[in-house]
Amino acid sequence: MNNFTYYTPTKVVFGRDTDKQVGQLVKEQNCKKVLIHYGGQSAKRSGLLDRIKASLEAEHIDYVELGGVVPNPRLSLVYEGIELCKKESVDFILAVGGGSVIDSSKAIGYGMTNEGDVWDFYDKKRQATACLPIGAVLTIAAAGSEMSDSSVITKEEGWIKRGYGSNYCRCKFAVMNPELTMTLPDYQTASGCTDIMMHTMERYFDQSRTMELTDGIAEALMKTVMKNAVILRDDPKNYDARAEIMWAGSLSHNGLTGCGSEGGDWSTHRLEHELGGLFDVAHGAGLAAVWGSWARYVWKDRPDRFVKFAVNVMGVEPNGTDAEIVEKGICAVEDFYRSIHMPTSIKELGIDVTDEQIAELARKCSIAAKDNLGKVKVLHEADMAAIYTMAR
Amino acid sequence: MNNFTYYTPTKVVFGRDTDKQVGQLVKEQNCKKVLIHYGGQSAKRSGLLDRIKASLEAEHIDYVELGGVVPNPRLSLVYEGIELCKKESVDFILAVGGGSVIDSSKAIGYGMTNEGDVWDFYDKKRQATACLPIGAVLTIAAAGSEMSDSSVITKEEGWIKRGYGSNYCRCKFAVMNPELTMTLPDYQTASGCTDIMMHTMERYFDQSRTMELTDGIAEALMKTVMKNAVILRDDPKNYDARAEIMWAGSLSHNGLTGCGSEGGDWSTHRLEHELGGLFDVAHGAGLAAVWGSWARYVWKDRPDRFVKFAVNVMGVEPNGTDAEIVEKGICAVEDFYRSIHMPTSIKELGIDVTDEQIAELARKCSIAAKDNLGKVKVLHEADMAAIYTMAR
Numbered sequence: 001m002n003n004f005t006y007y008t009p010t011k012v013v014f015g016r017d018t019d020k021q022v023g024q025l026v027k028e029q030n031c032k033k034v035l036i037h038y039g040g041q042s043a044k045r046s047g048l049l050d051r052i053k054a055s056l057e058a059e060h061i062d063y064v065e066l067g068g069v070v071p072n073p074r075l076s077l078v079y080e081g082i083e084l085c086k087k088e089s090v091d092f093i094l095a096v097g098g099g100s101v102i103d104s105s106k107a108i109g110y111g112m113t114n115e116g117d118v119w120d121f122y123d124k125k126r127q128a129t130a131c132l133p134i135g136a137v138l139t140i141a142a143a144g145s146e147m148s149d150s151s152v153i154t155k156e157e158g159w160i161k162r163g164y165g166s167n168y169c170r171c172k173f174a175v176m177n178p179e180l181t182m183t184l185p186d187y188q189t190a191s192g193c194t195d196i197m198m199h200t201m202e203r204y205f206d207q208s209r210t211m212e213l214t215d216g217i218a219e220a221l222m223k224t225v226m227k228n229a230v231i232l233r234d235d236p237k238n239y240d241a242r243a244e245i246m247w248a249g250s251l252s253h254n255g256l257t258g259c260g261s262e263g264g265d266w267s268t269h270r271l272e273h274e275l276g277g278l279f280d281v282a283h284g285a286g287l288a289a290v291w292g293s294w295a296r297y298v299w300k301d302r303p304d305r306f307v308k309f310a311v312n313v314m315g316v317e318p319n320g321t322d323a324e325i326v327e328k329g330i331c332a333v334e335d336f337y338r339s340i341h342m343p344t345s346i347k348e349l350g351i352d353v354t355d356e357q358i359a360e361l362a363r364k365c366s367i368a369a370k371d372n373l374g375k376v377k378v379l380h381e382a383d384m385a386a387i388y389t390m391a392r
Numbered sequence: 393m394n395n396f397t398y399y400t401p402t403k404v405v406f407g408r409d410t411d412k413q414v415g416q417l418v419k420e421q422n423c424k425k426v427l428i429h430y431g432g433q434s435a436k437r438s439g440l441l442d443r444i445k446a447s448l449e450a451e452h453i454d455y456v457e458l459g460g461v462v463p464n465p466r467l468s469l470v471y472e473g474i475e476l477c478k479k480e481s482v483d484f485i486l487a488v489g490g491g492s493v494i495d496s497s498k499a500i501g502y503g504m505t506n507e508g509d510v511w512d513f514y515d516k517k518r519q520a521t522a523c524l525p526i527g528a529v530l531t532i533a534a535a536g537s538e539m540s541d542s543s544v545i546t547k548e549e550g551w552i553k554r555g556y557g558s559n560y561c562r563c564k565f566a567v568m569n570p571e572l573t574m575t576l577p578d579y580q581t582a583s584g585c586t587d588i589m590m591h592t593m594e595r596y597f598d599q600s601r602t603m604e605l606t607d608g609i610a611e612a613l614m615k616t617v618m619k620n621a622v623i624l625r626d627d628p629k630n631y632d633a634r635a636e637i638m639w640a641g642s643l644s645h646n647g648l649t650g651c652g653s654e655g656g657d658w659s660t661h662r663l664e665h666e667l668g669g670l671f672d673v674a675h676g677a678g679l680a681a682v683w684g685s686w687a688r689y690v691w692k693d694r695p696d697r698f699v700k701f702a703v704n705v706m707g708v709e710p711n712g713t714d715a716e717i718v719e720k721g722i723c724a725v726e727d728f729y730r731s732i733h734m735p736t737s738i739k740e741l742g743i744d745v746t747d748e749q750i751a752e753l754a755r756k757c758s759i760a761a762k763d764n765l766g767k768v769k770v771l772h773e774a775d776m777a778a779i780y781t782m783a784r
Binding site for chain 1: 393394395396397398399400401403404405406407408409410603604605608609611612613615616619620631632635636639640643648651652
């Protein structure tokens with residue numbers, strides 16, 4: 001068991017009508033001017049933005065707005081946000097949306113409180129020393145960014161997608177009203193459920209033994225996500241299922257499911273990052289397309305974890321050889337993904353990836369990981385290319 | 393499913409040798425003078441206090457000391473601590489010990505930042521509006537006070553034991569080195585494990601359905617505690633088991649295992665509070681002595697929860713009537729308590745409680761709860777007396 005630090009200072013305000021508390025929550029932060037940062041038209045159409053503005057106005061809090069965040073949020077909008085915040089003397093960012101909006105907010109927050117180019121942090125050239133305070137009103141259960149220390153931004157020049165993490169960017173509060181996720185397209189709901197699964201799976205498949213309690217929590221979380229993802233496929237307005245998925249999304253990525261581990265194996269996320277950068281696919285769908293191939297490529301380096309996962313999470317009977325049990329477990333995950341209409345190959349993402357593109361994906365992934373990716377099995381460029389090929 | 397707020401800002405630094413980081417962690421809090429608050433001689437004898445002082449001195453942090461905290465921490469020492477802190481201009485309290493020391497620190501922290509008598513808060517006469525910042529170096533896994541919002545103090549005059557909770561008192565950091573718990577007497581280890589179990593059980597037996605994810609986490613936690621409590625009975629120096637219990641202790645009482653519930657049913661804790669106030673028993677042992685009688689008295693008001701608990705946590709086969717399954721579940725809990733040498737009656741606590749004392753316990757408990765205790769079944773004075781009688 002490894003030493004660990006667990007730090008989740010975000011105040012979670014969870015449940016129906018909680019978005020009405022936004023003004024009060026912002027006021028508790030003693031800020032003077034808020035940037036309301038959001039994505040497309042849905043936050044406007046649904047009336048959510050108007051409710052938030054009314055809540056801020058009721059507390060006499062001034063604000064400016066910046067919409068236009070897209071999935072795989074862009075560096076150019078981050079620069080625009082920094083400029084706007086400087087011009088308007090913004091001292092608090094309110095992210096209204098999902099992971100992309102929160103991640104974009106975190107990047108703007110870094111840019112406001114650190115000298116130089118904010119991309120340097122994502123490019124691992126230097127470390128941030130502060131971040132503007134951020135609050136989130138979550139509308140998509142997926143990325144877990146509302147409680148996590150991480151942020152992922154895509155630089156348009158070369159379509160490079162990179163993550164950066166620090167405790168400075170952890171949200172001061174997160175308002176989570178499951179009702180706000182009810183109007184999401186089914187594909188996005190399913191993609192979010194996949195992302196949530198993967199945040200815990202990437203921690204579960206670790207080189208160490210982690211802790212029993214961590215494993216038990218992780219297993220409960222994964223089973224809850226799978227059960228409720230299927231409920232939402234058939235009944236997207238089911239409040240309780242929306243709530244289970246939303247809370248699982250936060251706990252899956254706030255560090256809880258990795259306590260005592262060696263930090264997890266984030267290969268599938270990194271392999272997907274390159275896919276997402278090059279083809280702009282939905283993050284969760286990209287993860288589903290790649291995971292099975294990664295698992296089949298690496299399981300022999302840690303059969304005990306893959307057997308435990310198959311039995312405890314996927315309900316595989318513990319009979320037969322390790323290889324049989326593990327393969328049944330991987331197939332069960334793929335069956336689950338298919339059942340919620342997620343792809344299990346790059347082709348099913350609608351992409352006919354060429355040999356040249358696979359080489360490019362592997363090369364970029366290898367550069368980003370300094371040719372040293374993962375913990376269950378350390379992957380080099382040739383391994384990455386092999387996994388992309390298996391997944392095509 | 394109910395709305396909830398989840399707020400656990402405490403930075404947990406967990407693992408071997410982490411107590412060496414105390415000076416640095418205190419320094420991050422930008423304080424000028426620390427009160428080192430502790431219990432008896434064990435912290436001195438073990439060298440822990442010396443290590444902590446060296447760690448503070450290395451960061452040039454000034455400190456004063458106040459030892460002498462006892463189980464069921466006393467109000468008189470709290471007053472003494474407040475006086476000392478005022479005289480010495482202390483602005484940070486470092487609690488070195490278990491729940492009693494942390495609770496005493498919280499009470500001193502309230503007293504330092506609020507006018508008037510600090511007992512008023514525990515007596516529910518008014519609310520605190522602040523607390524001095526507190527850090528904990530945990531040496532006993534039990535109360536969960538290192539991450540909780542609660543504090544329990546005993547007033548010697550009338551031996552009245554009362555709890556008070558607010559977010560102000562949540563620790564800034566908690567240093568958790570499982571090795572520090574290895575020298576605890578076996579009885580105290582077992583009593584701590586019982587307390588940890590009960591913090592989740594009191595949340596689990598709730599009037600609402602809570603959330604599936606919360607239930608899954610709670611069930612994993614309770615199973616982990618029972619398994620590792622038995623390991624520690626036979627092998628008290630087992631690091632991994634100490635670590636599992638220590639982390640379970642924090643998660644059991646930081647709010648995680650109650651998310652989405654109606655707040656849980658804290659009857660067993662309140663019934664024990666009176667026992668602890670009158671007879672000064674170990675808190676966990678007192679809980680073990682009372683729980684089975686409470687469960688048998690109330691289960692019919694919520695058979696589904698008791699059946700779920702029996703099957704998912706205690707491994708009872710789901711065959712037979714509810715009454716049979718529930719009774720098997722309660723017996724399994726009592727068997728577990730006996731297996732770690734915990735009492736399952738007041739007599740086994742070494743107390744021959746008289747009819748008059750039972751009447752007094754019920755009367756005091758009823759006054760404290762305004763004759764309205766619990767959620768699974770609301771208990772009045774006569775119910776409390778009946779449960780004490782069943783438990784005698």
